[in-house]
Amino acid sequence: MAELTVSILHGVDALDAAAWDACGPGGDPFTTHRFLLALEQSKSVGKGTGWHPSHLVARSGDRVVGVAPLYLKTHSQGEYIFDHAWADAWQRAGGQYYPKLQCAVPFTPATGPRLIADDPQVQAALLAAMTQIAGRADLSSAHVTFCTEAERALGEAQGWLGRTTTQYHWQNAGYGNYEDFLGALSSRKRKALRKERERANAFGGRILALTGDDLRPEHWDAMWTFYQDTGGRKWGRPYLTRAFFDLLHQTMRDDCLLFLAERDGRPVAGALNLIGRETLYGRYWGCTEDHPFLHFELCYHRAIDWAIEHRLSRVEAGAQGEHKLARGYMPAETHSIHWVSDAGFRRALQGYLAQEAEAVGDDMAETAAFGPYRRGDG
Structure with a gap:
């Protein structure tokens, strides 16, 4: 050299x-x-x-x-x-x-x-x-x-x-689907997560998984609203500007995965992930309506579903959070x-x-x- x-x-x-x-x-x-x-x-x-x-x-x-x-x-x-x-x-x-x-x-x-x-x-x-x-x-x-x-x-x-x-972090042990993952849990924890997902999905709407060209400007508008709310409560003001999300769409929409909850045709919650070669990275979450367990569904359970389907090795769901432990995310x-x-x-x-x-x-x-x-x- x-x-x-x-x-x-x-x-x-x-x-x-x-x-x-x-x-x-x-x-x-x-x-x-x-x-x-x-x-x-x-x-x-x-x-x-x-x-x-x-x-x-x-x-x-x-x-x-x-x-x-x-x-x-x-x-x-x-x-x-x-x-x-x-x-x-x-x-x-x-x-x-x-x-x-x-x-x-x-x-x-x-x-x-x-x-x-x-x-x-x-x-x-x-x-x-x-x-x-x-x-x-x-x-x-x-x-x-x-x-x-x-x-x-x-x-x-x-x-x-x-x-x-x-x-x-959640580690993929070669699971074929979410039920395979549940099979690795104790009976009591398995039942608890099934009930949690059932309640979350009963919020009265639908959950979309959007990536690439399926992402549209109105989805980013919703995500910005969610991010502002969460950022304002956690840090006093959001770190990222609105323009960042537009640029993310222009240059990285194929790297983005948005789980978006809609009710009566309106976005009410969302979780934005970035897709790596081996890892799904959970980044931003927010909501405009509070529904039981919807946060866990969008941020943790859906991420596991998607990682298994796309044969990713793990999910990193961001900093801290001992509540992730019960959802299969280990230290x-x-x-x-x-x-x-x-x-x-x-x-x-x-x-x-x-x-x-x-x-x-x-x-x-x-x-x-x-x-x-x-x-x-x-």
């Missing part, structure tokens, strides 16, 4: 889409050029948002061999792996925690490649570039969140601190790596993260014991 160089892009549009998308193995909709471009063109990230694109591109000679979605952050919102307490401690000690570097997909708590390259040497160069940029700019820290386990191992080998967090580790400039703060974090990892492991084991599966069945 020719000598590697790494440079900064202040917008993903500065690099050809084909060159960006050719760097990694593919299959992750969130790190595609078109998804990141939609965030930028819709002004969901950029000026005034606290997410300032500073993407990395690695070249071997004139050939693009690696990329990383990187942002200069002036807050810790929209990340889902929380460092607010770190920021408070840093600032109480008289330091300035922000800005920091964040290698991530904004507003997207889904595991996937962050050091997007086929060669570990290139991935290492991307990581090294982050620490060099942070060091030269006198930044407090750099973070790579929801990375793969292999990327975590690479980061730890370079002196970054690893962190373990938890989500709830799964998620990973991140962190570089901090101050040696003393780093030592303190190292001890904290070791204790946190032990607590997370204990909690996962305890939580899994309450899962719905028959003993020995997942």
Whole structure:
């Protein structure tokens, strides 16, 4: 390989889409050029948002061999792996925690490649570039969140601190249909889910599964209404702009799956998913009417149905949520790596993260014991 160089892009549009998308193995909709471009063109990230694109591109000679979605952050919102307490401690000690570097997909708590390259040497160069940029700019820290386990191992080998967090994922054990999945559950849990789905589907309307050209502007209008309601209640204001959903339709409608509940011809609830090569990713949910268990039906049960039918390996239904456990979504580790400039703060974090990892492991084991599966069945 020719000598590697790494440079900064202040917008993903500065690099050809084909060159960006050719760097990694593919299959992750969130790190595609078109998804990141939609965030930028819709002004969901950029000026005034606290997410300032500073993407990395690695070249071997004139050939693009690696990329990383990187942002200069002036807050810790929209990340889902929380460092607010770190920021408070840093600032109480008289330091300035922000800005920091964040290698991530904004507003997207889904595991996937962050050091997007086929060669570990290139991935290492991307990581090294982050620490060099942070060091030269006198930044407090750099973070790579929801990375793969292999990327975590690479980061730890370079002196970054690893962190373990938890989500709830559904794993496809080769089920032929939803009834096969229910057969893996204990009798009591199986009966409970059948009753739950029965009540949900008695809301007085119909549920549509829409993807590709079946998605129309009025569906996105409805989804925007749902997203605004949920975002306003959870975060104070939605992270994404209305224009983002229009761009998603234009460039990624084949990657989108919308479960839409209609009653009397009106949309009353919806759950938007993105489709990966092996995984269905649940992203946004909302409603304008409250119906018992409809949230669980659209977000969890229908996702399982669709994943089984399309032979996907798993469903990732977003951040947190122990209520997912009863629906067959089991605890799964998620990973991140962190570089901090101050040696003393780093030592303190190292001890904290070791204790946190032990607590997370204990909690996962305890939580899994309450899962719905028959003993020995997942």
